Amino acid sequence: MDRAKQSKLVADWEHLERIFIRPEDDDCKEILVKYMEQILFGLHDFINRHVGVTEAISLKELTEHFRDTLINPEPEKRLAEVISDIISYIAPRAVNVASPYFVGHMTAAIPFFMVHLKAIVAALNQNVIKLETSKVLSVLEKQVLAKIHRLIYASNQGDKDKIGLANAFYDNHVQNADTSLGSFTTGGTTANLTALWVARNQFFKPFDKKDGYVGNFEGVESEGVSEALLAYSLDRAVVLVSKRGHFSLKKAGGILGIGNKNVIPVELDAQHRLDVKSLDRTIKEIGGRRAGIIAVVGVAGATETGIVDPLDDIADVCKEHGVHFHVDAAWGGPVMLSSKYCHKLKGIERSDSVTIDGHKQFFMPMTCGMVFFRDPLAMNSIAYYSNYVNRQGSVDLGIKTLEGSREANSLILDSALKIMGSKGYALMIDHGIETAKEFAQEIKKRELFELITEPELNILTYRMVPAKLQESLKIADKIANLDQKRAINSQIDEINILIQREQREAGKSFVSRTKMNYKYLDNHEIVVLRSVIMNPMTNMTILNEVLNEQERILELLEQVTT
Numbered sequence: 155m156d157r158a159k160q161s162k163l164v165a166d167w168e169h170l171e172r173i174f175i176r177p178e179d180d181d182c183k184e185i186l187v188k189y190m191e192q193i194l195f196g197l198h199d200f201i202n203r204h205v206g207v208t209e210a211i212s213l214k215e216l217t218e219h220f221r222d223t224l225i226n227p228e229p230e231k232r233l234a235e236v237i238s239d240i241i242s243y244i245a246p247r248a249v250n251v252a253s254p255y256f257v258g259h260m261t262a263a264i265p266f267f268m269v270h271l272k273a274i275v276a277a278l279n280q281n282v283i284k285l286e287t288s289k290v291l292s293v294l295e296k297q298v299l300a301k302i303h304r305l306i307y308a309s310n311q312g313d314k315d316k317i318g319l320a321n322a323f324y325d326n327h328v329q330n331a332d333t334s335l336g337s338f339t340t341g342g343t344t345a346n347l348t349a350l351w352v353a354r355n356q357f358f359k360p361f362d363k364k365d366g367y368v369g370n371f372e373g374v375e376s377e378g379v380s381e382a383l384l385a386y387s388l389d390r391a392v393v394l395v396s397k398r399g400h401f402s403l404k405k406a407g408g409i410l411g412i413g414n415k416n417v418i419p420v421e422l423d424a425q426h427r428l429d430v431k432s433l434d435r436t437i438k439e440i441g442g443r444r445a446g447i448i449a450v451v452g453v454a455g456a457t458e459t460g461i462v463d464p465l466d467d468i469a470d471v472c473k474e475h476g477v478h479f480h481v482d483a484a485w486g487g488p489v490m491l492s493s494k495y496c497h498k499l500k501g502i503e504r505s506d507s508v509t510i511d512g513h514k515q516f517f518m519p520m521t522c523g524m525v526f527f528r529d530p531l532a533m534n535s536i537a538y539y540s541n542y543v544n545r546q547g548s549v550d551l552g553i554k555t556l557e558g559s560r561e562a563n564s565l566i567l568d569s570a571l572k573i574m575g576s577k578g579y580a581l582m583i584d585h586g587i588e589t590a591k592e593f594a595q596e597i598k599k600r601e602l603f604e605l606i607t608e609p610e611l612n613i614l615t616y617r618m619v620p621a622k623l624q625e626s627l628k629i630a631d632k633i634a635n636l637d638q639k640r641a642i643n644s645q646i647d648e649i650n651i652l653i654q655r656e657q658r659e660a661g662k663s664f665v666s667r668t669k670m671n672y673k674y675l676d677n678h679e680i681v682v683l684r685s686v687i688m689n690p691m692t693n694m695t696i697l698n699e700v701l702n703e704q705e706r707i708l709e710l711l712e713q714v715t716t
């Protein structure tokens with residue numbers, strides 16, 4: 155590059171035009187094309203070569219390099235240099251979540267075409283808040299939402315009459331401007347929030363006259379929670395959810411003004427599923443104490459264990475008590491696409507609302523969530539209008555969404571469903587579930603490992619227990635000394651924390667860790683390792699290597715301590 159040209163970086167109108175419209179010069183174009191070609195046509199190679207390859211740098215060191223708090227008045231770098239910096243400095247220090255050895259979180263490799271679709275969505279830059287900035291993409295969004303809604307609520311209908319009814323229903327609603335089958339959101343958190351927002355507003359709905367209340371009640375959305383409790387003669391409003399419910403539900407409790415301590419955890423059964431008897435008991439108990447139950451949440455694929463709550467039984471309880479039934483299927487939702495395993499979500503079709511994440515098992519790029527409502531009028535309770543967008547009577551999607559401006563994520567999902575078909579998705583879902591099952595068998599076979607939760611879907615938890623501590627546990631067990639058992643388990647906790655950390659720092663593979671109630675310890679919590687098998691390239695050879703590495707780390711730890 156010519157030096158004189160390089161030194162002349164100024165912010166003036168001439169340069170701005172060139173930056174805004176096309177690459178600055180041919181050198182720049184060459185670099186852009188080079189990397190974009192690698193990303194678009196060899197994504198997985200590109201990631202392996204460039205992402206997460208520099209592990210040695212500590213977080214502390216890293217923060218030292220990012221302490222610049224001034225914005226330069228003049229441009230500092232050309233576009234080509236910025237891209238080169240990203241590739242040479244940022245990408246190597248990012249995390250290679252696409253590695254098949256990265257089995258610790260719900261973020262993993264995505265099919266390469268997702269990047270193309272995301273680029274097109276960015277290029278079109280449509281805003282689906284309103285028709286005026288999106289047109290066909292608003293229409294497309296309604297179609298995709300109807301497809302997933304139908305998958306949830308009308309897919310298991312063999313006989314002709316039911317198919318006819320479903321056809322008529324979806325024909326009526328797919329492009330109906332007055333009804334909504336759901337909406338796209340930024341993620342599972344905002345999808346859950348939207349579902350509970352609707353449930354709260356439907357629970358505290360407006361009324362004209364009632365004994366014991368002076369005047370009209372305009373609904374909780376306009377009058378607030380304290381007035382709503384007064385109007386409905388209640389002391390508090392609650393949401394009931396399995397102890398393994400995602401923390402976003404607590405957040406929703408806070409934001410919706412019912413208080414996050416009123417998002418009440420229900421006890422689990424021996425299989426770590428929500429215990430329906432406890433649910434029923436809790437409903438009866440708190441109902442008698444002037445508590446209004448806004449919703450019961452069943453989890454379909456708990457974040458920590460992958461466990462699915464007994465949705466059918468929860469639906470029975472909700473029906474009996476007339477309570478809104480929400481299913482948080484942020485993780486497990488796409489299992490419905492697998493004809494082999496869709497039965498695991500049986501009962502979801504009886505829910506009032508459902509959360510599904512696009513950026514989890516639909517393998518979409520960040521960020522995409524969805525929320526669905528059985529009743530196409532349910533979302534009317536969260537409608538907001540304004541004079542410049544979302545006018546009354548318009549079809550603007552932004553009328554009934556938590557988010558304002560939104561990208562056209564529906565284009566990515568719609569295209570992906572066409573490229574993969576439900577069977578293509580099912581291949582990946584089945585692979586995850588079946589590999590997790592094999593992985594569990596392997597863990598059970600190995601002396602130094604203990605499986606803590608069986609993988610109902612594709613998540614499992616386990617821990618390592620050194621031989622010496624296994625012996626100590628046996629002795630403590632015999633004399634039934636709970637304190638002693640807890641003390642030994644604390645030691646085991648420490649070891650598992652170290653193993654997880656060492657493995658992560660070594661940088662080849664990654665499992666996460668969390669805490670789990672332990673039945674042999676009077677439900678005292680223990681530290682467990684957590685694996686999420688979603689990458690279709692993760693196989694037993696790789697998982698055996700992950701376990702071998704953990705055994706080696708334990709061996710080294712024991713050498714150090716003895």
Ligand SMILES: *Cc1c(COP(=O)(O)O)cnc(C)c1O
Binds near residue numbers: 341400482484
């Ligand atoms: C991931 C997850 C969420 C939260 O979703 P985000 O997309 O991270 O906001 C909620 N519930 C469950 C069960 C999840 O697995």
